[in-house]
Amino acid sequence: MLKKLIIGALLALPLTGLAQQTMLESGQLLKDVRVLAADSMAGRRVGTEGSQMAQHYIIGRFQQIGLKTYGNTYKHPFTFKGRSSNEQQQGVNLLGYIPGKSDKVIVITAHYDHEGIRRGEILNGADDNASGVGALLAIATYFKQNPPKHTLLFLAPDAEEQGLQGANAFLNNPPIPLDKIILNVNMDMLGVNDKGELYASGIYHNPQLKTLADQVKPRPNARLLLGHDKPQEGPNDWTRQSDHYQFHKRGIPFLYFGVEDHPHYHKPTDDFERINQQFYPDAAALVLDFILLADKHAGKLPSRASKK
Secondary structure (H helix, E strand, C coil), rough: HHHHHHHHHHHHCCCCCCCCHHHHHCCCCHHHHHCCHHHCCCCCCCCCCHHHHHHHHHHHHHHCCCCECCCCCCCEEEECCCCCCCEEEEEEEEEEEEEEEEEEEEEEECCCCCCCCCCEEECCCCCHHHHHHHHHHHHHHHHHHCCCCCCEEEEEEHHHHHHCCHHHHHHHHHCCCCHHEEEEEEECCCCCCCCEEEEEEEECCCCHHHHHHHHCCCEEEEEECCCCCCCHHHHHHCCCCHHHHHHHHHCCCEEEECCCEEEEEECCCCCCCCCCCHHHHHHHHHHHHHHHHHHHHHCCEEEEEEHH
């Protein structure tokens, strides 16, 4: 009887670590990627029916998680000029938030658009970037159940593949003052890596973040490496390669999480079946570990003033 009471008490304790939470959510995590990368969404290209289907699914998950809205809607439309022409196109950013005790905000991003159909073949973008969106939803679920100190804004930008347009639109017309944003955590491609390596890029530009990133301990199937952020690295410098660059241009500290390019990048073979189902949940947990540290130790984050 005493043994049962002890076990019951332990099960009732709040989750202070992330391993239990990640294990509980891994099924939903993988389901979210599978749904978003299905052929029926036709590659989620901005402005298409497939994009609208992805929006509907993500909004449903935001509602299920219980994220709050800005302006009574998760949808924030914007217009932009396309890369191949000067014609105006319309995208739709999706965002919700979890309020914290502080009005300072950590913005967590993962774009949901992809390349659509090319030469008759669907580019499903399972890794790029259904994997980032799946992680964003899992992290939102965790913090809804374990309230953060700082307000966490969860942003799924559109039109990243068209030149980081959604992130740019968000920052040009933010629902909160820009000076309240203390950090951007961006996720773009977390699911395909056979070496168990997830990179955190941005320490070169924000060296104060190294203290926090160094505290992220390896998971059984994934470990965090730092790099891909130095100008001398040329194409291997990821500073400009995803939505975090729009934050960086405005002097907002960032850390970008992603895997190195693989043979399925921007190819019709970037399907759900390619997602490494052991690595990916642990990679998402590494990002969650970092956000927990950033939320707890915000005083160690770089200030915007130091970057101007």
